[in-house]
Amino acid sequence: MDITKQPVNGLVGEASAYLNQRNTPINQKLEELRNTLLAHRHERHLIVLQDFPDPDALSCAWAYLLISQQYDIKCEIIYAGTLSHQENIALVKLTGLPAQRWTLQTVKNKDLSSYQGFILLDNQGTTSQLVDVIQQARIPLVAVIDHHSLQVELKAEFTDIRPSVRATATIFTQYIQSGLLTLDSSISQHVKCVTALMHGLRSDTNRLMQAQEEDFIAAAYLSRYYDVQLLNAILQANRSKRVMDVIERSLKNRIVQNNFSIAGVGYLRYDDRDAIPQAADFLVTEENVHTAVVYGIVHDEDEDELEVVIGSLRTTKLTLDPDEFIKEAFGQDSSGRFFGGGRTSAGGFEIPMGFLSGGNENSSYAKMKWEVYDAQIKQKLLRLVNPKDNPIQAE
Incomplete structure (x- = not known):
């Protein structure tokens, strides 16, 4: 194959197909996730991030929220700490990313009986103050999706933990490529979410310097939809005094x-x-x-x-x-x-x-x-x- 004669989208498609052929376990995970989402149709879930969420966590939470909407699952993205990194503040403000801060007092005063499950993304519950309170309310753990090494033994319906992948955003990009979410560049929310995923992937791979093959393929796919100017605006946020x-x-x-x-x-x-x-x-x-x-x-x-x-x-x-x-x-x-x-x-x-x-x-x-x-x-x-x-x- 003469790659100099291949269109960019064709190259991305061939790379994705090659990746899918090599990674049967990934395809199995995708099918497991579909079945899990189908089993929870019409429910209400909490997406729990680490206390101080980074771009990888924030972007993946938004992607999961959009994917869940396809199965009539309503999700809320929550974290207990604060957004203090200037790029994280810019990411949320400029994209309208729907993340909410729930302090321990907030969650203790809330009626959690309306939620049927919670999700851990880019963390395994060890860096969130909210997990213990949510578990005490007997809300089941539906899914854990992360790229960090295993921290604790988890009992979740669906688990996809891949330390070999450099960013959780890469895992979610693979989910999207598989058809869990059909991206439309005319939908502003899709473009902003993809821009957030590109930022998350870039951030956790040190500007792609430590990216692996899967991360590069994911970035190539996201490049079709993300907003370059929006990403530049996020990255140019100034450090505070x-x-x-x-x-x-x-x-x-x-x-x-x-x-x-x-x-x-x-x-x-x-x-x-x-x-x-x-x-x-x-x-x-x-x-x-x-x-x-x-x-x-x-x-x-x-x-x-x-x-x-x-x-x-x-x-x-x-x-x-x-x-x-x-x-x-x-x-x-x-x-x-x-x-x-x-x-x-x-x-x-x-x-x-x-x-x-x-x-x-x-x-x-x-x-x-x-x-x-x-x-x-x-x-x-x-x-x-x-x-x-x-x-x-x-x-």
Whole structure:
């Protein structure tokens, strides 16, 4: 075949057909999902995202909502945290993506009896405050679709977890290609959703630098429908001053050992949580650094007792598995849930502070609390970075 004589759409079609022929298990998953959706016709479901949803999660939730509408299933997209990354805020505002923030208080005051199921997308329930409350309301888990490594044993009617795929948006693009949703470029909602999927795929593959064959094929398919100008507008959102301040703090506080850059940034407002991964993205670009870890204590000013240590890891080292590294560093809680995990080139962790939560962040108590957590986290990280050294004494 002379590819120089093939039309672009023809190439995409041939690539998709080739992919489908190679991946019979994927086709089986598609049939399972169709059957699951058929079994839940006329129901009302919740799509639960991680507390701080990223473009991959947001776009896939919208795609699932549109797919579910074909089966007369009404879905609501919810998350418990906040949108603080400038690109996530721009994505939701500019596309009208129908995601709602439900705080713990909101969900506790809601009558959940009208919902017949919930869905986990781009997460497995370990990064959402809402899951426990929803499960306590005896709402069954209908589906889990994710590209991260398995975090917990899940009992769902439908499960599609593929760590080999770089973005959950790739999985949903395959669903759409299979006919679960017929895209129409004259329908504004379809164009905006596809643009969101392209952003999610691009974001989770580091601008396609870490994309695999399936991701490229998915991107080629989405290229038929997405709005280039809209995507550019989302990507050009400016960093806030508070994000820049956190990046500055990470630079001042970082220690560099064995090509690892580790920085604690102290206390952050809940709304500024996404400054942590942005600081990690920045630190990993330093010369002679292949891995950056940034962490801080995130507190909610509206709920004085809500504090959690949140951290992000970014790496360019091909032999470093973020999921394994974070799980080995921080382990599991008493119920067997890991405090964090990851995917290719990136990971994150959340450690509840328990009875130590609360208190004025400017107080001497808060300063002592930060010093204890800062030392403990450094110790856990540096025992992997420098296993022969005393991490507390490391400079």
